[in-house]
Amino acid sequence: MADGTFAGRTALVTGAGTGIGRAVSLRLLALGATVVGVGRRAEPLAETAALAGTDRFRHTSLNIRDREAADAFVAGLGGLDLLVNNAGGQFVAPATEISRRGFDAVVDLNLTAQAALVRAAYPGLAARRGRVVTLSLSAPERGIAGITHSAAARAGMAALTASLARRWRADGISLFCLAPGTVLTDGVGDELPAEVLARIVATTPLGRDTTLAEVAEWVAALGSGVADAVSGTLFEVDGGSGLVSAASLMGQEDR
């Protein structure tokens, strides 16, 4: 993306205090955007602000699962050029060991709350012909054993994105999902043991993780408008990890 691409544009980034949300915020700021960063904890957001070093980064503590607070906050922003629906996550557990409350918590975060944010942002997005980028997982519709609750929620967001893209085209709004491969953030490190992460990265066809810089650049590109012709799409920027390998399923090497 060229310098100044986002000059005069405003982006709301959820989960802006850590990992992908922080990297995206810093990249958008470098491209000239005003960024409103939210998350539950104030300290990580303040660290992002210190790294940003510009008053174009504004930050507020907000739990996106607090529906009333989230709606009021988004309504107060006014015109919005980009919503980055990044706050999300889950825990790894066999489906039979996920309690009702655990399932509800993950679906609430990764589907219901994210969808409500998109809904709340609609007037602001329509005023600016804005865009939505939702962070997702590779091929959720094909299923992800170990995180069934999250796969179900992410597939729901992908369907919502496609559905809205069709209807909101008339308002000039584009919506995308972006599914990175393994990005070595503290968040994923807390979720999966190092040896599991190393195995996931080693079995990725590209042979490496997806970098924070790559994810940030993709979000910026989708948010800039270059991909508006394919609104509604889920992009898998995952080094091929969503591809099924018949060879490896049979215990053979990919060649």
Ligand SMILES: CCCCCCCCC/C=C/C(=O)SCCNC(=O)CCNC(=O)[C@H](O)C(C)(C)COP(=O)(O)OP(=O)(O)OC[C@H]1O[C@@H](n2cnc3c(N)ncnc32)[C@H](O)[C@@H]1OP(=O)(O)O
């Ligand atoms: C194998 C290959 C895969 C392959 C997997 C590959 C994935 C890699 C790619 C993805 C990377 C990322 O997403 S990186 C992002 C990393 N960051 C995260 O994931 C943060 C995740 N955490 C959260 O956001 C939240 O804690 C969240 C999960 C939504 C829960 O929110 P709440 O605060 O509402 O939840 P709590 O009150 O703590 O708990 C609510 C219920 O959930 C249950 N619960 C919580 N953690 C639990 C756990 N580890 N195991 C069982 N159950 C759990 C609790 O017991 C409660 O149920 P009861 O006991 O019945 O009351």
Ligand SMILES: NC(=O)C1=CN([C@@H]2O[C@H](COP(=O)(O)OP(=O)(O)OC[C@H]3O[C@@H](n4cnc5c(N)ncnc54)[C@H](OP(=O)(O)O)[C@@H]3O)[C@@H](O)[C@H]2O)C=CC1
């Ligand atoms: N890292 C990876 O390999 C991959 C990550 N992703 C997805 O990318 C996104 C970011 O992941 P990553 O940066 O790695 O993980 P992090 O755990 O670092 O990021 C999650 C962020 O979301 C915020 N958050 C969580 N719940 C809420 C809430 N209820 N309200 C407001 N903010 C919330 C957290 O801040 P706080 O706790 O302060 O609220 C945190 O900043 C997630 O959706 C993740 O599932 C997808 C594929 C791969």
